[in-house]
Amino acid sequence: MFTLQCGKQRSCKSTGSGLGTRVLSLLEEEFPDVCRIVTAVYPSAEDDVITSPYNTVLAMQELTEHADCVLPVENQSLLDILNKIDAMSYGTKLGPGVKRNNCVTSGGSRLSGAQKPFDAMNNIVANLLLNITSSTRFEGSLNMDLNEIAMNLVPFPRLHYLVPSLTPLYSLADVSIPTKRLDQMFSDAFSKDHQLIRANLKHSLFLASALMVRGDVHMSDLRRNIERLRSSLPFVSWNQEGWKTGLCSVPPVGHSHSMLALSNNTCVKATFMELRDSFTKLYKKKAHLHHYLHVDGMEQSIFSEALSSLTGLIEDYHHLDVSKSRLQRDTPRLRIATGSSS
Amino acid sequence: MSVVTIQLGQCGNQVGQELFDIICNDAEQSQRKTYSTSCSARFFRPTSKGDLVARAVLVDMEPKVINQSMNKAVKSGRWRYGEDSHFSQKQGSGNNWANGYCVLGPRHKDAVEELVRQEVERCDALAGFIPVMSVAGGTGSGVGTYVTQCLRDIYPTSFILNHLTWPYGTGEVIVQNYNSVLTLAHLYQLSDAMLVHENDTVHKICSQLLNIKQISFSDINMVIAHQLGGVLQPALTPDSYGVYSRNPLGELVSALACHPEYKLLSVSTVPQMPSSSIAFSTFSWPALLKHLRQMLISNTRMEVGIDWQVRPPPISERTRSLTQGGFNTSLANLLILRGKDVYSAETGGFEDPAIYTPWLRSEEAFSLWKSPVSFDKYEKFATLVSNSQALLRPLDDMVRKAWNMFASRAYIHQYIKYNISEEDFLDSFTSLEQVISSYGQLQC
Numbered sequence: 001m002f003t004l005q006c007g008k009q010r011s012c013k014s015t016g017s018g019l020g021t022r023v024l025s026l027l028e029e030e031f032p033d034v035c036r037i038v039t040a041v042y043p044s045a046e047d048d049v050i051t052s053p054y055n056t057v058l059a060m061q062e063l064t065e066h067a068d069c070v071l072p073v074e075n076q077s078l079l080d081i082l083n084k085i086d087a088m089s090y091g092t093k094l095g096p097g098v099k100r101n102n103c104v105t106s107g108g109s110r111l112s113g114a115q116k117p118f119d120a121m122n123n124i125v126a127n128l129l130l131n132i133t134s135s136t137r138f139e140g141s142l143n144m145d146l147n148e149i150a151m152n153l154v155p156f157p158r159l160h161y162l163v164p165s166l167t168p169l170y171s172l173a174d175v176s177i178p179t180k181r182l183d184q185m186f187s188d189a190f191s192k193d194h195q196l197i198r199a200n201l202k203h204s205l206f207l208a209s210a211l212m213v214r215g216d217v218h219m220s221d222l223r224r225n226i227e228r229l230r231s232s233l234p235f236v237s238w239n240q241e242g243w244k245t246g247l248c249s250v251p252p253v254g255h256s257h258s259m260l261a262l263s264n265n266t267c268v269k270a271t272f273m274e275l276r277d278s279f280t281k282l283y284k285k286k287a288h289l290h291h292y293l294h295v296d297g298m299e300q301s302i303f304s305e306a307l308s309s310l311t312g313l314i315e316d317y318h319h320l321d322v323s324k325s326r327l328q329r330d331t332p333r334l335r336i337a338t339g340s341s342s
Numbered sequence: 343m344s345v346v347t348i349q350l351g352q353c354g355n356q357v358g359q360e361l362f363d364i365i366c367n368d369a370e371q372s373q374r375k376t377y378s379t380s381c382s383a384r385f386f387r388p389t390s391k392g393d394l395v396a397r398a399v400l401v402d403m404e405p406k407v408i409n410q411s412m413n414k415a416v417k418s419g420r421w422r423y424g425e426d427s428h429f430s431q432k433q434g435s436g437n438n439w440a441n442g443y444c445v446l447g448p449r450h451k452d453a454v455e456e457l458v459r460q461e462v463e464r465c466d467a468l469a470g471f472i473p474v475m476s477v478a479g480g481t482g483s484g485v486g487t488y489v490t491q492c493l494r495d496i497y498p499t500s501f502i503l504n505h506l507t508w509p510y511g512t513g514e515v516i517v518q519n520y521n522s523v524l525t526l527a528h529l530y531q532l533s534d535a536m537l538v539h540e541n542d543t544v545h546k547i548c549s550q551l552l553n554i555k556q557i558s559f560s561d562i563n564m565v566i567a568h569q570l571g572g573v574l575q576p577a578l579t580p581d582s583y584g585v586y587s588r589n590p591l592g593e594l595v596s597a598l599a600c601h602p603e604y605k606l607l608s609v610s611t612v613p614q615m616p617s618s619s620i621a622f623s624t625f626s627w628p629a630l631l632k633h634l635r636q637m638l639i640s641n642t643r644m645e646v647g648i649d650w651q652v653r654p655p656p657i658s659e660r661t662r663s664l665t666q667g668g669f670n671t672s673l674a675n676l677l678i679l680r681g682k683d684v685y686s687a688e689t690g691g692f693e694d695p696a697i698y699t700p701w702l703r704s705e706e707a708f709s710l711w712k713s714p715v716s717f718d719k720y721e722k723f724a725t726l727v728s729n730s731q732a733l734l735r736p737l738d739d740m741v742r743k744a745w746n747m748f749a750s751r752a753y754i755h756q757y758i759k760y761n762i763s764e765e766d767f768l769d770s771f772t773s774l775e776q777v778i779s780s781y782g783q784l785q786c
């Protein structure tokens with residue numbers, strides 16, 4: 001697994017998106033049978049790298065072609081999460097494991113103007129990675145390995161963008177807040193506040209969803225909550241029971257339970273459409289294009305191919321969306337000739 | 343004669359460990375020497391140090407569950423697994439049947455066959471094999487099917503009884519129906535019979551009979567193991583002439599699976615209650631058997647919620663339908679009674695021709711085994727192994743959901759990647775539709 005940034009973080013402009021995706025295709029060549037799960041940080045609207053739409057769309061073509069799964073993460077969502085943690089921890093005493101001057105709980109987390117707490121934001125993504133690998137590292141009654149994630153959540157090869165959401169949020173900040181009821185954790189996983197990209201899961205179509213639960217949670221709690229949530233979450237007709245579940249016995253440090261939800265949902269279409277629009281705004285005017293074309297091996301066709309790949313992806317998601325409102329009946333079954341007499 | 347158990351995947355290794363635990367406990371508690379000797383010989387082998395080692399091979403594509411099972415066994419202090427009787431890898435099968443069957447199975451064939459061979463050589467006489475596996479994941483289902491095929495090739499005259507755990511209808515593995523369809527279609531050609539437990543049914547037993555509030559997989563596994571114990575522990579059969587049967591798998595298969603189209607067996611046991619209640623309950627064979635018979639014909643797999651209105655339909659009214667007024671027709675039944683006063687138990691209700699398919703005589707359809715030794719803490723305990731329409735509806739649901747998914751070709755690329763083609767899927771669907779059709783017409 002590796003993480004790459006499409007937008008700006010610190011001073012890296014396009015290293016993550018360019019070099020990162022090159023590494024991705026090299027990994028595919030060298031180790032074709034090994035699962036490639038990519039955490040990709042997408043730029044927020046106020047990203048001050050003007051050419052970030054170019055970098056992102058170019059990277060996306062590589063991700064669509066060469067990754068098995070992509071977990072998109074938006075800087076803005078990470079910031080929103082930090083703000084919420086901040087609001088929750090204001091006035092609360094620190095948990096026993098918290099270090100002084102932890103950038104989340106100290107004054108440094110009061111977000112001001114252009115300063116972004118990258119350490120804290122990276123910490124959230126790190127937690128995502130910890131959760132996704134928890135079942136590989138610790139025992140549990142229903143293990144879920146990384147390759148099972150790709151298997152269960154990717155029904156069609158290119159549609160492998162999975163919306164991550166983490167609960168509870170305060171587990172990321174080591175603050176001592178009373179544990180919410182277990183059922184609340186499940187509800188929170190499908191609320192916008194806990195997602196790592198801004199998108200509306202509930203109003204779009206689920207193709208599949210995975211719940212990786214850690215800690216002291218019984219299988220019957222898991223099942224009960226799935227039953228409870230199912231009716232409010234629209235799933236595609238051929239995957240009405242599209243839930244993949246994992247139970248890992250060991251919770252994150254200092255907490256009794258936590259959950260990571262990964263959803264293959266058509267809501268990513270909106271994110272990609274915004275991206276396409278920002279790309280097109282620049283590309284129409286050929287703005288800054290010469291910086292790229294000066295590089296050996298770069299041609300304008302690479303841009304148009306990347307754009308067409310993104311458009312194709314948006315159409316694929318759209319096609320599934322349209323099926324949402326259609327009433328689906330069971331496909332007629334194979335008929336077996338019965339030779340016996342009555 | 344001895345049984346070699348092969349535990350495959352997470353489910354197989356978890357259930358298997360509980361099974362050996364229950365068998366070992368039961369043997370120790372019985373205080374009847376012939377019973378415990380027979381049981382030990384069947385499932386365990388003695389070592390020079392005098393401890394009991396399970397006649398088992400543990401296979402998984404990742405190491406954690408095998409390690410857990412082996413440690414739990416050692417902690418029991420009464421039995422353990424052979425130190426070298428296991429095989430594992432690091433990466434898992436990714437819930438992909440094709441990966442398990444086409445890649446991992448063949449890749450590790452020699453290593454697994456060697457472990458099985460060693461275990462078989464330690465048996466004075468081999469009664470047969472019990473592969474224990476789930477059908478929903480990748481290792482149990484895919485590697486399990488491949489291993490069963492290898493067993494069939496190497497030991498063509500041995501009995502193979504697969505124990506299968508079917509997943510919850512909702513929310514375990516998204517591609518579970520594909521994996522299940524592929525497994526069942528293949529096993530139908532390889533296995534002598536398949537003994538099935540469904541998580542949904544066992545879950546209801548846990549919640550409604552055993553009053554467990556927060557049910558975990560460990561509870562599910564214990565109920566499965568308990569019911570399996572009721573089937574597999576030594577018993578006196580019509581063919582065994584006063585000693586505990588030396589051919590339990592062979593006799594079970596010939597009692598129940600006389601026709602190659604009908605290989606799906608379900609298990610029901612009575613009584614079933616929280617252990618704390620057992621001491622305060624009294625049991626009579628007439629009451630137990632009356633409940634068990636009604637459970638059979640109304641297809642309720644437990645003692646709560648039995649529909650007493652269900653009766654066998656008159657022969658003139660028998661039609662072809664999936665469920666005829668909720669009545670469950672049997673091909674064959676095996677009743678195993680354990681405990682006090684077994685010789686006086688009246689089992690005529692199970693010999694009634696009305697509950698069987700018309701083309702088999704009820705004398706051929708019904709078998710009775712007995713053991714005077716009580717099982718677990720129950721003074722009287724009855725196990726019913728049925729070849730009936732009980733699994734028809736769950737099987738049909740599984741095929742229907744898999745077919746709907748297949749119609750949109752969702753996830754198929756994941757299987758094609760490992761050499762299972764659309765044609766392979768179609769073949770499996772065809773086989774299972776045939777099975778569904780056969781069971782559906784059992785009452786005609």
